[in-house]
Amino acid sequence: MELAGLKSGESVLVHAATGGVGSAAVQIARHLGAEVFATASPGKHAVLEAMGIDAAHRASSRDLEFERTFRAATGGRGVDVVLNSLAGEFTDASLRLVAEGGRFLEMGKTDIREPEHIAAEHPAVGYQVFDLVTDAGPDRISEMFRALAELFAEKVLRPAPTQAWPLTRAREALRVMSQAKHTGKLVLDIPPALDPDGTVLITGGTGTLGGLVAEHLVRSEQVRSLVLASRSGPDAAGAAELKARLEELGAEVRIVAADVSDADAVTRLVAEADADTGRPLTGIVHTAGVIDDAVLASQTPERLARVWDAKASAAHHLHAATEHLRLGAFVVFSSAAGTFGSAGQANYAAANAFCDALAAHRHAKGLPAVSVAWGLWEATSGMTGDLADTDVARMSRAGIRPLSARHGLALLDAASRHGAANLLAADLDVRALNGGSAEAGQGAVPAFLRALAGGGTATRRTAANGQAPADFAARLAAMPLEERQRVLLDLVRSHAAATLGHSDVGAVQTDAPFKELGFDSLTAVELRNKLSASTGLRLPATFVFSHPTPSAIATELHDKLCPDAPEPSAPVFAELERLEAAMAGLTLDAETRGGLVKRMQTLMWRLGDGAAEAEQATADEDLDSASDEEIFAFIDREL
Known part of the structure; x- marks a missing residue:
């Protein structure tokens, strides 16, 4: 002017x-x-x-x-x-x-x-x-x-009115300015770095992952003051040893008992961490969480609340309690279950998906946040301590190998530097992904990983003969009866062995009940999926438990795939005719005749077992019309 x-x-x-x-x-x-x-x-x-x-x-x-x-x-x-x-x-x-x-x-x-x-x-x-x-x-x-x-x-x-944009959205802010869509001034908010003289609050801090993160932050000189919060606090197993180890490294450590699913408790925890340590709160690392696995139909409000409160509600409480603070880091330990999906973990997957969304919400508001969706860690934690070898083998077949502590912490540093709100951190086995895709079809590999597994257009194949399911039934019908039975039994046993993580098919006995082989409801569904992919049949979820041995499943598959083939029992009639002719020319004493009668009676009793099979058929019809809750109650009862 x-x-x-x-x-x-x-x-x-x-x-x-x-x-x-x-x-x-x-x-x-x-x-x-x-x-x-x-x-x-x-x-x-x-x-x-x-x-x-x-x-x-x-x-x-x-x-x-x-x-x-x-x-x-x-x-x-x-x-x-x-x-x-x-x-x-x-x-x-x-x-x-x-x-x-x-x-x-x-x-x-x-x-x-x-x-x-x-x-x-x-x-x-x-x-x-x-x-x-x-x-x-x-x-x-x-x-x-x-x-x-x-x-x-x-x-x-x-x-002048100002609109602040996080630095991560600078490109978008400049585009708005170039198109004159703004009013007043546009400013870029430069996020603060993690202050080594500040305090980092770690939830689940006395657990396995919380302890690894705490020690890593101190060893890498990212921070010197820590508040480790957990439900048991100083009374948690190994808490005293962890505190001593961190103090030997030169850190100031407070271990406190706090229920992070309680909003008021989190508010107090944040206020005390920001004031009582004498060092301002500069970072949050949320590792706390619990699991309560069950198939979807077995989920209850109590199961959902238990998992949701420890992971999702706690993350939201931490966000609300620190929204006004200028933090250098807000890191949430999420899970790949929320990204891939995970059988039997609907509640856990949902809670972690919420954490991923919360990080995106914070980013949109210009607040620091990264939600890291972790694969399995080698280190046994309170959540993974109950995993059996079968569970680990199932994850490995899905192409996710357990992370070593060193690899996981290196990925944590990389995720913190990356700048994105949501990242997946896992040790992916590309060869296993390719193998899973070839063996069981596209459905075995998550959609967004199919590019790593050789693309998204792979033809579904059977493990037994490498042919598409559409050809399998025709090829099977052209075989002699005994060959059909052998091929189907080999197919069932090989899939059962793979599901259990065995390299040797001999580990799966022909007439051993699946429960004794180590199957549970999750692995039974996985076996059903493999058999469906290999045969092209639409099999019910209860298929494995309705036919509780490999030989029983092989027989059922034969009946479904070759309904017009000669019945396996047909040769028995010819044998009976030959036996009848032989008996007509025999002169038997009383003792021999009595023994033969008993033997024939035993055979008759065995034939009488068909009535039990009829009862089973009735039960199968009942299952077809049963609700989800009734089906899974049946599975639990059979196991």
């Missing part, structure tokens, strides 16, 4: 008046007593109105109508000063609006004109390109700052 020489009673046109420079210029012009005209995009006219610029003094910056509007509003005279930030024909229209003896200040500098040309075309207009550093200089800028500071202190001027 000083360069323009604006005086009280004069008029000024401020283009793009809702921007940072424009809104400041409007305030200063009013302070000087000038009449203000302003332009902005139509969507921002409500902002102009809120600034006190009425309809007669505002117009669109998207078309040339402002020239006619403002000329009419000034009685045809035009304005004394134009602060320009437009270009092309908009600059031409603005130059025509300058009254005789007026001044045109080019501030946007996207369409700089030659002063000689302006003087020739608009001889009564003063034209100047504005550059703060060149035209003002350090001394004058210092004087202006002092003058402005006094005006702000007296509330004559008010700061």
